[in-house]
Amino acid sequence: MGEFDLIARYFTRPARRNALGVGDDCALLQPGPGMQLAVSTDLLVEGRHFLSTVDPRRLGHKSLAVNLSDLAACGAEPLAFTLALALPAVDEAWLAGFAAGMFALADAHGCELVGGDTTRGPLAINITVFGEVPSGDALLRSGAQPGDDLWVSGTLGDARLALEALRGTVSLPEAVFAAARRRLEEPQPRVALGRALRGVASAAIDISDGLLGDLGHVLQRSAVGASVDAEAAAALLAARTQMALPPEQVNALVLAGGDDYELAFTAPSRLRGAVEAAARASATPVTRIGRIEAEPGLRVLDARGQPLAQRFPGFDHFA
Known part of the structure; x- marks a missing residue:
């Protein structure tokens, strides 16, 4: 299985509320008027962030969850995410489990995959997530006050x-x-x-x-x-x-x-x-x-x- 066959089989889905999904040079997002775009990225590396024995479905879930958690801390609504995936080899059973876990959580939060990259290498997963929050309403780290x-x-x-x-x-x-x-x-x-x-x-x-x-x-x-x-x-x-x-x-x-x-x-x-x-x-x-x-x-x-x-x-x- 080649790189683009892999993407087409496991990670291509119809675009819903975003202007353009997987397959072009850029994803095009359409946050609502009066909204701010919240963006966060996390890299998960085998042996550092997860064990080689982890169930791939759970790993797919966690790979997206850690990014959605950043949006939660900002008070943002999830919109979309990109996935960069380094794989030592094509393991179709592993890919099916990983994708199922990731998309189950994505669907639960209305967050769609809109692009990314795949390459051969030590197992590593990089997700960048995009969300929206009303202008001026984002939760920040800088607002704590004495007495809170x-x-x-x-x-x-x-x-x-x-x-x-x-x-x-x-x-x-x-x-x-x-x-x-x-x-x-x-x-x-x-x-x-x-x-x-x-x-x-x-x-x-x-x-x-x-x-x-x-x-x-x-x-x-x-x-x-x-x-x-x-x-x-x-x-x-x-x-x-x-x-x-x-x-x-x-x-x-x-x-x-x-x-x-x-x-x-x-x-x-x-x-x-x-x-x-x-x-x-x-x-x-x-x-x-x-x-x-x-x-x-x-x-x-x-x-x-x-x-x-x-x-x-x-x-x-x-x-």
Whole structure:
């Protein structure tokens, strides 16, 4: 099978709301009047971002999900995406599974594939996603203010727990491992919550490299500090209720685990009701875990309000 046969069989679909789909030199997008185009790109490399044993359908899902999560953090509506794919060889069963997982998620969010590239090489997947958001309504990292509440969607730490089990550093009951592995390999982008938070949240970011590491980007861009309630954060680990994990391990998983693709966001305390309404409207649980402060720095506090001595570095590819 040649390159263009591969594209035609597995990745060509009719253009719907975009002016031009796969097959030309450029994709042509038509965002609505008064809208801004939101664009994000992510590269996934075998051995760095995913294991060679991952189910191709789940990998197709995750490859798009991590990009949709960026749109969610911006409050944007998905429009389209491009796919650049390096393959060591043509494996039709693998391609069918990968495409099925990717397109199932794409269809769920009305996001269509409009172009890309394929080449031979070590397995790597690069997706660029395009979304639209009303002008002036985008959620940014730079809007957090002293006194704002700090919120997190969903659960945290399960993906890293699954990774540690796959590495053999921890042993998990079968049911716990299956649930955690799904969180690692099939994260659910919080697109509906991001849209619902427009006009409510003051700042937002998606959690890919660990809660505290990503939260640090918000604090830096907003020129503020924050305190995080370690006990409230620890309760976000779903597996915590099924396993007797040491508090230090729970803290590390939740605060620095990464690969969660949940949203961390801030909002004025007077808008707690609006945050809870956005959570209900998007069917997404949210938890208040801290507060934005004028004093620079990030403080993780125990139940007595004392700083934890434990350090929680976020993931860095080149650290």
